[in-house]
Amino acid sequence: MKRRVVITGMGVVAPNAHGLDNFEQALREGRSGIRFFPRLEELKFGCQIGGAPEGVEELLPDYFGEEERLSMNQNIGYVSVSAVDAWRDAGFDLPGDEDSADWETGAILGCGIGGMDTIAEKVVPMVNEGKTRRMGSAIVEQVMNSGTSARVGGLLGLGNQVTSNSSACSTGTEAIVDALWRIRTGQATRMLAGGSEGPSPHIWAGFDSMRVIARKFNDQPEKGSRPMSASANGFVPGAGAAVLILEELEAARVRGARIYAEILGGTVNCGGQRGGGSMTAPNPEGVQRCIRGALADAGIMPDEVDAVNGHLTATFADPSEVWNWSKALGRGPDTFPHINSTKSMVGHCLGAAGAIEGVAVALQLHKGFLHPSVNCEDVHPEIAVFTEKIPREVMEYPELKVIAKASFGFGDVNSCLIFKKWEEA
Amino acid sequence: MDEQQIFQEMVGILKPYVKDPALLEGVTKDTHILDDLKVNSARLVDVIIKCEDAFDIEIDDDDADQIRTIGNAVDVIKTKLQ
Numbered sequence: 161m162k163r164r165v166v167i168t169g170m171g172v173v174a175p176n177a178h179g180l181d182n183f184e185q186a187l188r189e190g191r192s193g194i195r196f197f198p199r200l201e202e203l204k205f206g207c208q209i210g211g212a213p214e215g216v217e218e219l220l221p222d223y224f225g226e227e228e229r230l231s232m233n234q235n236i237g238y239v240s241v242s243a244v245d246a247w248r249d250a251g252f253d254l255p256g257d258e259d260s261a262d263w264e265t266g267a268i269l270g271c272g273i274g275g276m277d278t279i280a281e282k283v284v285p286m287v288n289e290g291k292t293r294r295m296g297s298a299i300v301e302q303v304m305n306s307g308t309s310a311r312v313g314g315l316l317g318l319g320n321q322v323t324s325n326s327s328a329c330s331t332g333t334e335a336i337v338d339a340l341w342r343i344r345t346g347q348a349t350r351m352l353a354g355g356s357e358g359p360s361p362h363i364w365a366g367f368d369s370m371r372v373i374a375r376k377f378n379d380q381p382e383k384g385s386r387p388m389s390a391s392a393n394g395f396v397p398g399a400g401a402a403v404l405i406l407e408e409l410e411a412a413r414v415r416g417a418r419i420y421a422e423i424l425g426g427t428v429n430c431g432g433q434r435g436g437g438s439m440t441a442p443n444p445e446g447v448q449r450c451i452r453g454a455l456a457d458a459g460i461m462p463d464e465v466d467a468v469n470g471h472l473t474a475t476f477a478d479p480s481e482v483w484n485w486s487k488a489l490g491r492g493p494d495t496f497p498h499i500n501s502t503k504s505m506v507g508h509c510l511g512a513a514g515a516i517e518g519v520a521v522a523l524q525l526h527k528g529f530l531h532p533s534v535n536c537e538d539v540h541p542e543i544a545v546f547t548e549k550i551p552r553e554v555m556e557y558p559e560l561k562v563i564a565k566a567s568f569g570f571g572d573v574n575s576c577l578i579f580k581k582w583e584e585a
Numbered sequence: 586m587d588e589q590q591i592f593q594e595m596v597g598i599l600k601p602y603v604k605d606p607a608l609l610e611g612v613t614k615d616t617h618i619l620d621d622l623k624v625n626s627a628r629l630v631d632v633i634i635k636c637e638d639a640f641d642i643e644i645d646d647d648d649a650d651q652i653r654t655i656g657n658a659v660d661v662i663k664t665k666l667q
Contacts, residue, residue, distance in 0.1 A: 225601075226600075226601035227604070227625075230631070294634060296631045297629075297631050298631070
């Protein structure tokens, strides 16, 4: 009999809010977390706007001791706060140093780029100046690819698999898929799943250099992230973290956990950079196979999908994505589900994207609403036929039951999850 | 700087790395940094760097290796300040 997996706790540090209540409020209001960064202008970036959580530095002393904070770059700070929030939200206390490890609980917490800020600001200058011995003991744990998961593993005393996945923009969603399978196959009872990314210019620079990020709204930051719009001008880079606690259903029931949603199924695949795909553009067949694969794994029919939370980054690929969904679901403009993009408010948070957006999905299901996809008053002409399916204001939707969420990353990698509202039978 | 001032400064430098603040009460020159204060041995290099900055001295690896107690640290710093 298949083990079912539900979400019993969540934590989020997003550009527009910290904490579930704030985040839900921000989503309902269509509140943007995008702002102008003077440093990007000094550094002559084309895109001088971005999404970065505010006020986290001030919060850290409430959460962590001084020694822990000395080895936390912003990436690790965001995910650590999110993980502790999620843990408490699930009804658990932080373990003491004397407790034994929790062998049943693990973590898959990924990044797209990782400790680039520490590398750029400390490692490279100090090594090059011959000052290696002055770097101190905390560099490795901040730059290693698994720095985020390793820190959280220690904070929460986790004793199951503790690792950081990485699949570019698909990272956060893939983490949830992998955690789902670990629980389904009986290898863990509970998994923290999510992702994070730091806000450093050195992380965003490569995207600026590719000219794929938004350069036309430096004077109007909140209007800059425009998924599905005719005036989309590239994605707006973002930073932050989110952690979802996935738990085996019976274990959740036994301890009387509050359940936000069930994860019915999910799939990851790659388009092979063939069939029209490349390092940076998806193979449409790969995308459609991923969506259909997720539906099959979830055991639901395409017409049961009430809403789609897209990848939808505000690049030229948005219209193709909407049509890929249409083909994968076999639903034309008249019968298409509602579709929104959380990135319209928080930007593209790279390794954190799938996780922050996954929390948005779970909140929308739990509370019965769809957040607006902002900044698309001017829907792109290629998808004008879908206009009525794009909420531009918050939509109360008590009958909302199933949301499909996907992420598509550089490397032509895809991931898709099917979330269902939790209703105790 | 007299020995007492150096001692106080040392205790201040060690403070962030001592998880249980109660362990800092009543510390003396004989207090063992790893065994008594339970400082994580991986962080000793950070303590040394902070000493170098606080007293504007250089402590090489051989000197650092001799430091076991707060008193050892004070002695090394006194020597470098002369």
